[in-house]
Amino acid sequence: MSSLWYPAGACRTVGVVTTTTTSAPAGAPPRPLGPLGLFTLLLGAALPMIDFFVVNVALPAIGSDLHASAATLEMVVAGYAVAYAVLLVLGGRLGDGHGRRRLFLCGVAGFGVTSLACGLAPGAWWLVAARAAQGAASAALLPQVLATLHATTSGERRARAVALYGSVGGVSVVLGQVLGGVLVAADLAGTGWRAVFLVNVPVAVAAFGCAWRAVPESRAARPAHGDLAGTALLAASLTALLLPLTEGRAAGWPLWSVLLLCAAPVLAVGFHAVERRRELTGGSPLLPPSLLAAPEIRRGMLLGLPVFTGFAGWMFVSAVTLQRGLGYGALRAGLTLVPMGVAQFAASVLAPRVVRRFGGRAVTLAAGVHVAGLAAVTATALLGPWPRLDPPLLAPGLVLCGAAQGLELPLYYRVLLAAVPARLAGAGSGLAATVQQSCLALGVATLGSLFLALVPGLGVREALVVVLAVQAAGLVGLGALGLRLPRVLD
Secondary structure (H helix, E strand, C coil): CCCCCCCCCCCCCCCCCCCCCEECCCCECCCCCCHHHHHHHHHHHHHHHHHHHHHHHHHHHHHHHHCCCHHHHHHHHHHHHHHHHHCHHHHHHHHHHHCHHHHHHHHHHHHHHHHHHHHCCCCHHHHHHHHHHHHHHHHHHHHHHHHHHHHHCCHHHHHHHHHHHHHHHHHHHHHHHHHHHHHHHHCHHHCHHHHHHHCHHHHHHHHHHHHHHHCCCCECCCCCCCCHHHHHHHHHHHHHHHHHHHHCCCCCCCHHHHHHHHHHHHHHHHHHHHHHHHHHCCCCCCCCHHHHHCHHHHHHHHHHHHHHHHHHHHHHHHHHHHHHHCCCCHHHHHHHCHHHHHHHHHHHHHHHHHHHHHCCHHHHHHHHHHHHHHHHHHHHHHHCCCCCCCHHHHHHHHHHHHHHHHHHHHHHHHHHHCCCCHHHHHHHHHHHHHHHHHHHHHHHHHHHHHHHHHHHHHCHHHHHHHHHHHHHHHHHHHHHHHCCCCCCCC
């Protein structure tokens, strides 16, 4: 996110009264989601996640071809990330009111068009603008995935679908790194870096056709009216938080970044006050404060903090370590992480069974496995032939980390969405994705900055060990939080 070294470079209803979602015609329940519809939704979710990471591999080539400065290249990344995160909740609410399938189709189409604009960009600032528009299209697309899963599945089918959704993020990171390296190196038809964007276009066309046929429509029974003030304040508060986190470190933390960070909590308080007043007076707030008041939702948001900050910090630090510390190229670095991605996908498939057996203790189990994986990576770095470590030496620790992440991500979504009523499925999905993106930015800004600050004095290996120890401490907290979750998670 904030650095050119960023890698390849993210149910039952408890305690609330649910309202049945409807599809056209109004009042009719949505038809069940079939296998092709599920595949299409997961493909749609993978598109913005892969694109979030794949572009970073191409940044050096983009800078050379378009004569872009480092600051401009940072904006290529930050423009997408900020627009994506800022508009996620709004995208979810628009889906609640106007139809989640409709917004999904609009988002997929927009993603394809903006990917084409990125691939044909004649200059650096054209690319920055196209990337911001691509982030906005992703924000319209992504919340509809979880919301549709929430509205069109139930019981064990929902648990399996959410588990697969949770696996998409981690697998997309690895796939983004490998795909980016392959496409840039292959230079297909002389397209060079442009291929990382142009490859999205046929995939988006296929996803649009499948969604038109197989994704059922669903929407809230009582569509919400517009909330211009809430939308503006949420956008302002998230921008004030995320823009400094993604750009501030690379720019040396200038005054504007500090001022924006100071303004972020003030804007957030103003947003909460406006939303609370709107809800109390019978309006339709963008993000109802009563939604955030549910203990299950607050607990789920708290789970996301160590999961996503640690994940982002790990991916940032591993990219620097593999490429700068061990001398790997971008493609070899991406392939090194393949065992982690495979283990993550396998664990996510097994996640429903693990939850049935261990309940909330599955979070503690995942945290323990994750700490063991970090310890294995640390031992390999300290005891292995540094800096001539071959990828197979790192594989055991990476497999453990991937397996843990394959459990952590579905559990995050499962716990957070447990208390979301069906009528607010879009808002809840937008909230879940916003927490994820904000924590990803926070992870790079904190763990990434700590790592880079330690490298000059300690070296890459020692800095890696310190950062992994900090991440392990966060996972210990995650494990303790898991002990407070219910024994049964339906």
